[in-house]
Amino acid sequence: IYGGIKALPGGQPWQASVQLRPKDTVLPFKHVCGGTLIKPCWVLTAGHCIDKTKDYRVVLGTINLAKNEPTQQTLEVLETIIHERYTETAESVHNDIALLRLKDRNGKCAEESQFVKTACLPSEDFPDGTVCSISGWGATSESQHGSSQLLDADVLLISQETCSSAKVYGKVLDNSMLCAGHLEGGVDSCQGDSGGPLTCVGNQIHYIYGIVSWGDNCGLKNKPGVYTRVKNFVDWINRTTARAGV
C-alpha cells in the first residue's frame, strides 16, 4: 500500500494473507497475496494470485506477518477455484477472481472474533467519489518487499468514463473492472496487495466491492488501481460456494 497507515488490530477483520509453498517441498509458507473472508470457509482473492500446482494456506486475524499473534487463525486451503473466464492479456487481466475453500477442523473453518469477521457481498453500486478502504502487506513507497505490518488507506471510486479515458487507461478497461484511487497519485495498492480487499461502507455494513487486480505501477498520477468489480460476480460466488455446500 502506497500512502497508507498502520491498520488497527481488528480494523480490517476480513483481511487474509494468502500464503504458498511449492508442492513437495518443506520450504516455509510465504505471503503472496491478500484475500477477503466472505464466509467462514471461503476466502475471495484474485485469479492471478493462484497457481493450481501449488499448496496454499490462509492466515486470518493478523496484523504483523513477522510475528505469531495470539489472535491469528491459520487454515489450510482445500480447493482453489479460478473463474472460468479469467484471462490475462499483455495490457490487463479480465475476470480476475478466485475462491479459496478452507479446510475445516471439527466442522469449523474460520471462527468469528473481534479480529476475524466476514465482509458482505455487495448488492448495489456505490456512487463515484465514495471513499472506500484498501489494505495489505504489499509494496510501499519505501520498500518493494512490502510491509510486515498491515497497512490501509482511503481511496475514491473513480467513474468508468474517467478511467477509460485516453489519459487514464483507455479501452483496456472492461466491465469486470473498476478503478479507485487518487488521480493526483501517491495513495494506491501495489504488488503483494493483489487479491486483497477494497471495502466500502453502507448503513454501517462493510461490503467487499473490489479485489486488488492490476494497474500501471503504483501511486502514479492518472494511473489509479484497478479492481475486480465484485458486484458483477456475486451470482458466481453464491453458486460456487453453495455447490460445495459449506
Ligand code: 4AZ
Ligand atoms: C501488482 O503487480 C499490482 N497500483 C497490484 C496493484 C497495482 C499495480 C500492480 C495497482 O500486483
